[in-house]
């Protein structure tokens with residue numbers, strides 16, 4: 129029997145901070161409204177040079193250092209994101225290249241804000257089946273690039289960032305113990321981000337494009353999503369904890385999707401657990417969609433909120449509609465990594481990028497040689 133343990137974690141947040149007061153100068157809102165309705169004070173915004181893939185890479189590289197695993201030992205990379213730069217190549221393939229993870233399969237996963245928990249569950253099952261040994265699961269977003277900055281109902285909520293975990297196979301019981309994945313496409317119009325210009329979702333109707341909607345930006349019915357979220361957080365946590373053979377009293381910490389403090393408070397009431405058992409960093413990060421749970425996990429570890437043998441629950445919800453929960457036994461003490469060791473490990477990524485550039489160059493040279501020899505063959509005819 130194989131178990132999938134979390135052995136590494138890492139997050140990355142862009143330097144640029146956008147405060148509620150900054151937003152109040154852009155749209156008709158206020159720090160007071162945003163904070164009392166959401167719990168958000170500020171969020172991070174990616175610089176022009178940063179992309180979803182570079183944020184994801186930074187988080188994954190940090191997680192691999194904690195795990196003390198070389199990128200060539202990684203078998204699988206999953207990036208949960210709603211903001212890929214390309215449909216293909218996937219963000220996961222870009223990360224694979226930046227890491228120099230030469231033996232890894234890589235793909236993106238689209239389940240909006242539930243994506244990280246979906247990815248964790250799939251990676252854990254791949255490990256438990258024996259198909260892979262080491263996997264990296266990343267949630268990464270540049271939400272700032274898909275927001276309508278004139279829509280105060282959405283632009284105040286979201287931010288950019290990335291978080292990652294490394295999962296490793298072991299015969300020691302523990303790790304990811306149970307997961308629940310759910311969806312309800314009939315609620316797709318409650319929260320959407322169109323990707324293809326001429327193909328709006330049929331359920332939105334033809335009026336959609338004529339009502340002044342910005343086509344490639346997030347659309348949301350906040351009140352409906354709020355109601356949906358408070359129901360599914362409580363239900364899926366309860367169901368998954370039961371599946372893991374535990375009770376709510378056995379759960380040390382719940383790391384929920386960071387969308388709104390009021391959603392978390394309502395879910396805590398429904399579950400009849402003290403709200404302090406929920407980890408929250410929404411005040412400083414806003415809603416980073418698929419990245420919010422792994423970033424919050426890293427902050428919780430940094431704040432000393434997880435001790436060996438604690439049971440932790442991750443719970444996500446969002447567009448699709450999708451929702452998901454996982455119960456994990458937190459049973460790893462990370463190795464102490466010295467500064468020199470850390471810096472040396474970063475050098476290998478510079479070398480991986482160099483090797484990748486060489487491979488790209490050699491492909492171009494091969495193509496040029498093939499073209500010129502084809503031309504000569506044509507001359508002979």
Ligand code: UT7
Nearest residue numbers: 156157158161165241280281284350351353354387388446
């Ligand atoms: O990642 C997954 C997904 N998303 C979520 O989880 C979001 C879930 N929903 C929410 O968090 C909340 O619904 C919001 C924070 C988005 C909105 O809070 P609310 O308490 O549900 O406000 P509301 O939409 O019911 O609007 C109340 C009032 C409205 O004015 P009127 O009609 O009462 O005059 C809005 O126009 O607040 C107004 N309003 C704002 N006022 C100032 C809406 N947005 C703003 C704003 N600043 N940014």
